[in-house]
Amino acid sequence: MxxxxxxxxxxxxxxxxxxxxxxxxxxxxxxxxxxxxxxxxxxxxxSITKYEGPSCARCAAPLVSEYAAECGECLQRPPPFTGVLNFGLYAGALSEAIHLLKFSGVRRLARPLGAFLTELTPPAAAGIVPVPVSGRTLRERGFNQTLLLSRVLSRAAGVPVMMDLLIKKRETPPQIGLNARERAANLRDSFAVRGKLHKQRLVLLDDVMTTGATVRECAKTLIKAGAGEVTVVTLARSPLT
Ligand SMILES: [Zn+2]
Ligand SMILES: [Zn+2]
Structure with missing residues (x-):
């Protein structure tokens, strides 16, 4: 019965x-x-699992060899952030889910996706800073997916979200098809900090990290405004191409 x-x-x-x-x-x-x-x-x-393979000690780029500590990009151009905590690879079901959240407006996926971030252990920080989108993207999309993910991590870690601290001043052309140098140039001076920072340690949260141009520019902007240290947290890292 x-x-x-x-x-x-x-x-x-x-x-x-x-x-x-x-x-x-x-x-x-x-x-x-x-x-x-x-x-x-x-x-x-x-099928979505945490990536446990060899990766760059600095930017978490998946590496082919477990004997290399850092990737060529970090050795040549040391990034402004302290480190990157990444969950998985941007492939399969994980990339599909992020895509649905971001481009098809399936907002409810933010909660289960954000739950993956709670498996990472970011250092004690004054706040979580979501990578911002421009005003135009926000109007078109209706939400910023990194803010939704930040809220899930914030609740689990007991660290506040610093929602309006970092803003994107202008819309930038899509990064697709650009090399690392062009990506950096494309984003230069497109972010700004509202207010002053006093040596705080911050967690910068992005959904997907490809070449790292976005989080490099955001971290640089935060440190210039007075942040003491920036650790990046990301949901997915692109596999090496
Ligand atoms: Zn690296
Ligand atoms: Zn299925």
Missing amino acids: RRSSRHADRSLGAALLSLLYPSACPVCNNPSDTLRHAPLCRVCWE
Whole structure:
């Protein structure tokens, strides 16, 4: 009796879910089977794991060899941040989920994605600074995904979100197709700090880190404004190309 009512609950839940989210999982095409991270199915969601392979000690770029401590980019151009704590690789179900959050407006994915960040252990900090988007992007998208992720980490770590500290002053052309030097030039002086900082240690949070041009520019801007130290926290790091 008990079992059958539980079964009835489940099928009612599934029916309700298919009404609300008639979509298939974008990774494997099976029907979505849970509200928590729909439209991604359970199997695909559970395929998202923390990257534990060799990575640069400074910027967390995945490395081919475990014998190299730092990547060529960090050796040539030491970054302004102290280190990067990254969760996974920007591939498979994780990249699909971030894409859905960012470009398809599936806001509810911020909570389960943000939960991955709570598996990282950032140093004690005065605040979490979300990488900002420009006013135009904010109007078009309706939210800043790094702010949503920051709130999840903030609640878990008991560190406040410094929401309006760092702003993006102007819209910059997309970084796609640009090399590292062009990316840096594209972003130069596009961020600003509101107010003064007094040697605080900050956590800078971004969703995806590709070449690192964005977090480099943000960290540089924060340190120029008086921050003592910046540690970057990211959800996904692009695999080496
Ligand atoms: Zn799936
Ligand atoms: Zn590096």
